Structures are given as C-alpha cells and as structure tokens.
Amino acid sequence: MQLHKRDVVDAATALLDDYGIADLSMRRLARELAVTPGALYWHFANKQQLLGAVADRILEPVHGERGGWRARIVGICGQLRDALLSHTDAAELVSASFAAGQSEVMDDVLTQLGAAAAEAGVTAANAELAARSVVYYVLGFTADEQSRMQWDAAGADVAATVWNQNPSARFAFGLNLLVDGIAAHSRADA
Amino acid sequence: MQLHKRDVVDAATALLDDYGIADLSMRRLARELAVTPGALYWHFANKQQLLGAVADRILEPVHGERGGWRARIVGICGQLRDALLSHTDAAELVSASFAAGQSEVMDDVLTQLGAAAAEAGVTAANAELAARSVVYYVLGFTADEQSRMQWDAAGADVAATVWNQNPSARFAFGLNLLVDGIAAHSRADA
DNA sequence: ACCTGAACACCGTTCAAGT
DNA sequence: ACCTGAACACCGTTCAAGT
Numbered sequence: 001m002q003l004h005k006r007d008v009v010d011a012a013t014a015l016l017d018d019y020g021i022a023d024l025s026m027r028r029l030a031r032e033l034a035v036t037p038g039a040l041y042w043h044f045a046n047k048q049q050l051l052g053a054v055a056d057r058i059l060e061p062v063h064g065e066r067g068g069w070r071a072r073i074v075g076i077c078g079q080l081r082d083a084l085l086s087h088t089d090a091a092e093l094v095s096a097s098f099a100a101g102q103s104e105v106m107d108d109v110l111t112q113l114g115a116a117a118a119e120a121g122v123t124a125a126n127a128e129l130a131a132r133s134v135v136y137y138v139l140g141f142t143a144d145e146q147s148r149m150q151w152d153a154a155g156a157d158v159a160a161t162v163w164n165q166n167p168s169a170r171f172a173f174g175l176n177l178l179v180d181g182i183a184a185h186s187r188a189d190a
Numbered sequence: 191m192q193l194h195k196r197d198v199v200d201a202a203t204a205l206l207d208d209y210g211i212a213d214l215s216m217r218r219l220a221r222e223l224a225v226t227p228g229a230l231y232w233h234f235a236n237k238q239q240l241l242g243a244v245a246d247r248i249l250e251p252v253h254g255e256r257g258g259w260r261a262r263i264v265g266i267c268g269q270l271r272d273a274l275l276s277h278t279d280a281a282e283l284v285s286a287s288f289a290a291g292q293s294e295v296m297d298d299v300l301t302q303l304g305a306a307a308a309e310a311g312v313t314a315a316n317a318e319l320a321a322r323s324v325v326y327y328v329l330g331f332t333a334d335e336q337s338r339m340q341w342d343a344a345g346a347d348v349a350a351t352v353w354n355q356n357p358s359a360r361f362a363f364g365l366n367l368l369v370d371g372i373a374a375h376s377r378a379d380a
Numbered sequence: 381a382c383c384t385g386a387a388c389a390c391c392g393t394t395c396a397a398g399t
Numbered sequence: 400a401c402c403t404g405a406a407c408a409c410c411g412t413t414c415a416a417g418t
Contacts, residue, residue, distance in 0.1 A: 002401075026392060036403050038394075043401095047392065099337060126363055132334070133327055133364040140326025147289060173316055174323040177371030184370040192382075216411060226384050228413075233382095237411065384417070391410055398403075 003035060005043050009053045013087065016054065020150075021089035026050075052102025055094045058087050059105040069116040070179055076112055077138050077175055084142045088150070091143035098139065110135060121186025130182050137178060141171055193225060195233050199243045203277065206244065210340075211279035216240075242292025245284045248277050249295035259306040260369055266302055267328050267365055274332045278340070281333035288329065300325060311376025320372050327368060331361055 011032050015024050026047055030037040044050040061083050065075030084090040098106040113131035122130050145167055201222050205214050216237055220227040234240040251273050255265030274280040287293040303321035312320050335357055 025390085027390080037392080038404080039402050041393070041395095099333060129360055129363055130367060132331070133367055136327050136330025136334075136364075137323055140330060141322070143289060144322070144326075170319055174319055174326075177320060177323055177375065178367055179371070180374040181367030181369070181371035184374060185367065215409085217409080227411080228385080229383050231412070382418090385415095386413105387415105388413085389411095392408095394405105394407085396404095396406105399401085 003033065003039060003043065005053065008033065008040065008043055008050065009057050012050065012054045013057055016090070016093065017088050019088075021093055024051075024054075024093075048097075048100050048102055051093060052097045052100070055097035055103040056105045058090050058094065059083050059103065059109075061086075062105060062109065064112055069119040070183075072116040073113060073134060073179055073182075074172075074175060076109060077134065078171075080109060080138050081142050081171060085146060085149075089146065091139060091146045095139045095143055098135070106135070117182055120182050122182060126185070130178075130185075134175070134178050137174055141174055145171070193223065193229060193233065195243065198223065198230065198233055198240065199247050202240065202244045203247055206280070206283065207278050209278075211283055214241075214244075214283075238287075238290055238292055241283060242287045242290070245287035245293040246295045248280050248284065249273050249293065249299075251276075252295060252299065254302055259309040260373075262306040263303060263324060263369055263372075264362075264365060266299060267324065270299060270328050271332050271361060275336065275339075279336065281329060281336045285329045285333055288325070296325070307372055310372050312372060316375070320368075320375075324365070324368050327364055331364055335361070 008029070012024060012029055015029060015032060026040055027037050030040055033039075040050065044053070059080070062076065062079045065072050065079070067075070084094060087093075094103065094106065097103040110128070110131050113134050114127045117127040117130040118124060198219070202214060202219055205219060205222060216230055217227050220230055223229075230240070234243070249270070252266065252269045255262050255269070257265070274284060277283075284293065284296065288296040300318070300321050303324050304317045307317040307320040308314060
C-alpha cells in the first residue's frame with residue numbers, strides 16, 4: 001500500500017524512541033518501512049525537513065495556557081519540557097529543527113512567549129528577544145537533563161547527587177530567573 | 191615529519207573556518223594533513239574528543255574578568271560570544287562539545303559564572319544553575335546569530351531588518367534579563 | 381611509538397527508468 | 400503519481416601489519 005507522510009513520521013518517531021537520534025537515518029527508516037531510500041525523497045525534500053516534521057509531531061501536546069503572563073510562560077515551558085522528555089533525544093532533535101527553522105510549533109511557542117512578554121510590559125522590539133531567551137533556556141536545560149538521564153540510565157551514577165534531586169524544581173529556578181528579569185524590565189507587573 | 195596534537199587541531203580549525211562544520215570530517219582532515227584517517231586515532235580516541243580540543247582552541251581568548259559580579263558575568267559572556275563569532279560554525283561546535291562534556295574551558299566558564307552568581311547572593315546550590323542558564327543563553331543566542339550571518343552572507347536578505355540591527359545590543363538585552371533575575375534572587379546587590 | 385592499508389558497516393541524495 | 404535500482408560521493412572506526 002501507499003506510503004503517507006504520517007506513516008513516515010510515525011515510523012521515524014518509533015525509531016527515535018527505540019534507538020536514539022544517532023540511528024535515525026534515512027536508510028534505516030526506509031528499511032523499517034520496507035521501501036527504498038529514494039522513496040522518502042518523494043515525500044520530503046531532505047532529511048532536515050523530515051526531522052522538522054518529527055519535531056512537530058513530538059510537540060503536538062504543547063498548547064497555549066490561560067492566565068496572567070507569568071502563568072502563561074511557566075505553563076508553556078513546562079509543557080514543552082514534558083513533551084521533550086517523552087521521547088529519546090527529543091531535546092536535541094527539536095533544538096536542531098528549531099535552529100534550522102523547520103518547526104512550526106516552535107514558531108508558535110515563540111509567538112506566544114513574545115505576547116506574554118509584551119503583556120508583561122516589555123517593548124514590542126524586545127518581546128521577541130525575551131521569548132527567544134526563554135526558548136534557549138528550555139532547550140538547553142532539557143537537552144542537558146535528557147543526556148544525563150540517558151547517561152545514568154546506562155549505569156553511571158557519577159556525581160548524580162546534585163542533578164538528580166528535583167529536576168523540575170531546578171528547571172523552575174532557572175526559568176524564574178528569566179521571568180523575574182522580564183518583570184524587572186516592565187512597568188505593569190501581573 | 192611527526193604529527194602532533196597541536197598540528198591536528200590547527201588544521202581542523204582551518205578546515206572549520208574555510209568550509210564549515212559539515213566539512214570537518216576525520217577523513218577530510220587526514221587528507222589535509224597528508225596522512226591516513228587511522229593516524230588521527232593514534233592521537234585522539236574519537237571525533238568527539240578531537241572536536242573538544244578544537245572547541246578549547248577556539249575558546250583560548252576567553253579569560254576571567256575583574257570587578258563586581260555583574261561586570262564579571264557580562265565580561266566573560268562578551269568574550270565568549272566574541273570568540274565564537276571569530277570562527278565559522280563555532281557556536282554550534284562549542285555547544286556540542288559542551289553538551290558532550292568535552293570542553294575544559296567551558297567548565298571553567300561555568301565555574302566563574304557560578305562564583306559570580308554566588309557573590310550576587312544566590313545560594314551555593316542554585317549558583318551553578320544560574321551559571322548554566324547563562325551559558326544556555328549565550329550558546330543559543332550566538333548559534334542563532336551566527337547561522338543568520340551565514341544565511342544572509344549567502345545573499346538572502348529576507349526579513350533581516352530586525353535581526354541585523356545592533357546584534358550586540360540584542361545580546362546584552364537578553365543577558366540582562368538573566369542578570370536582573372539573579373539580582374532579584376539575592377540580598378546583597380553590587 | 382607512530383603510521384599505513386585495507387576493510388567493515390554504514391551515510392544522504394539524485395535520477396533515469398519502471399508501473 | 401509514486402516508487403525502484405543503481406549509482407555517486409562520501410562517512411567514523413578498527414586493527415593487523417609495517418617501520
């Protein structure tokens with residue numbers, strides 16, 4: 001039967017979850033789908049575009065949140081982190097897709113964070129910057145967290161003491177640094 | 191004549207500057223040095239370790255700064271950004287080496303940022319986190335900035351308006367968000 | 381100690397040709 | 400429209416064997 005984009009992205013996500021990003025190759029994916037590598041290039045222009053589609057699949061559960069600007073920022077960042085932690089190497093994959101401009105969902109996230117920053121009182125020109133800073137933090141923190149998880153899932157409990165205690169609290173602390181910074185740069189605080 | 195680690199790292203850096211990270215392969219590097227690929231594996235355990243050495247070569251100009259905690263954070267981050275902007279794809283390369291734990295200089299940077307945060311009044315447990323947040327920001331921002339520079343050096347002046355004006359000021363704004371956040375989380379402000 | 385030769389097990393991408 | 404076959408131009412890594 002015919003190969004659809006959705007099937008390709010689903011198989012790619014399964015490959016990611018089971019073997020990690022290093023084994024997510026076009027050839028391996030084609031083998032899994034029982035097609036020739038060239039077949040994938042009928043549906044996707046290149047690997048980067050396919051990975052972008054996988055990124056957006058992973059980020060499907062990320063939606064906006066209601067409430068004040070603080071709650072909206074903290075909420076969407078929490079959803080983002082949760083989605084990333086649900087798939088092997090997802091933080092790395094989404095970081096790459098975001099940098100390459102291949103993730104529509106990340107663009108949405110950026111827009112929402114920017115709106116929240118604007119509501120906090122940051123000028124329009126700086127609101128996008130504030131939003132980007134938050135995204136850099138979430139992706140950096142989560143990629144770090146995830147690589148450590150995989151490291152000591154592989155049996156190495158070296159100096160894990162500091163990192164293993166309350167990763168969510170640690171995540172919140174760094175995020176609050178930015179939120180407080182945004183609040184400091186504004187007049188109307190909610 | 192004999193191949194030394196320094197020669198290998200120098201050649202790798204030249205390759206990076208001239209052709210970018212995508213063309214920095216073990217085989218290409220060996221060809222440039224007029225040796226067999228296997229020769230490189232006498233000097234370096236693997237590619238990751240070699241890239242870590244290149245990262246630390248790029249970061250050589252990054253040293254500490256004197257002054258209050260704010261000046262020390264802003265200073266070292268500025269040096270970091272300057273070093274990264276001096277070599278093609280350096281932000282991407284250093285990010286990867288940092289994530290892989292292969293850059294000693296980045297560990298030093300982390301230590302110095304942590305000390306500055308502690309001096310700002312952040313608790314010892316949170317100081318390292320604050321330091322990491324700053325590093326995530328600098329690497330994220332600069333990787334973004336650098337990829338855009340290369341994009342529109344290649345002739346695409348699409349919506350460059352917002353990004354091209356005062357990248358240094360934009361960098362400072364986001365960094366200040368974090369610095370202000372750190373100040374908000376402390377008692378003694380310098 | 382340091383390097384070569386040669387192999388192993390892969391990659392992403394293209395494109396004429398088939399159905 | 401959708402896919403195969405086959406090629407092109409590569410990868411990182413290992414390791415016996417040479418000097």
